Amino acid sequence: NAGVTQTxxxxxxxxxxSMTLQCAQDMNHNSMYWYRQDPGMGLRLIYYSASEGTxxxxxxxxxxxxxxxNKREFSLRLESAAPSQTSVYFCASSEGGTDxxxxxxxxxxxxx
Amino acid sequence: xxxxxxxxxxxxxxxxxxxxxNCSYTxxGLRGLFWYRQDPGKGPEFLxxxxxxxxxxxxxxxxxTLTKKESFLHITAPKPEDSATYLCAGFSGSARQLTFGSGTxxxxxx
Numbered sequence: 001n002a003g004v005t006q007t008x009x010x011x012x013x014x015x016x017x018s019m020t021l022q023c024a025q026d027m028n029h030n031s032m033y034w035y036r037q038d039p040g041m042g043l044r045l046i047y048y049s050a051s052e053g054t055x056x057x058x059x060x061x062x063x064x065x066x067x068x069x070n071k072r073e074f075s076l077r078l079e080s081a082a083p084s085q086t087s088v089y090f091c092a093s094s095e096g097g098t099d100x101x102x103x104x105x106x107x108x109x110x111x112x
Numbered sequence: 113x114x115x116x117x118x119x120x121x122x123x124x125x126x127x128x129x130x131x132x133x134n135c136s137y138t139x140x141g142l143r144g145l146f147w148y149r150q151d152p153g154k155g156p157e158f159l160x161x162x163x164x165x166x167x168x169x170x171x172x173x174x175x176x177t178l179t180k181k182e183s184f185l186h187i188t189a190p191k192p193e194d195s196a197t198y199l200c201a202g203f204s205g206s207a208r209q210l211t212f213g214s215g216t217x218x219x220x221x222x
Contacts, residue, residue, distance in 0.1 A: 004155075042116075042212040043156070043199070058209060090155050097208055098143050103155035 004104035023091030032074035118213035141205030
């Protein structure tokens, strides 16, 4: 079992460029999440998907869109990147909404 | 608004020197208090879930406890390999989301 995988590991963008972060899990989990982690601020929820076909906003959704492609995959899209989106992005999954969340290795994004 | 506060921000211990990390929370309808370990450049790794005040869980040199307002992560006789950032998070039954603290960076010196 690979658990939760994320691609790419690192990315540098220029302001205004777009990109999609990919996440996949092989644990047959129903719920998936996207977080960002900034120094001194802890992990903050961007979007989540409680089950296939549904998505909901988290604490900091502005500037992002998500797609739950199927039960395994949940992608995060930045349509027009801004320097404020420089962060480390983590994907997570859980069996259900209240269950333990398991995290991927992260994507380190820099927006110049 | 749900809030999770961890202290201290950083802690340096000598190998074998036991200590505790604190996690204070105000989370509406707490459905679980989670502890994670995070190594540099990696994703958080699950350690424990606590569900009710008075509950305790142990794993090797770590023991997590929960009261109605706080959780503690006790580290007994730590080793250098215990060096990491320890994250605490509360799951709100009303918001249906995890709220994370900003973590305690633990360094254990040989």
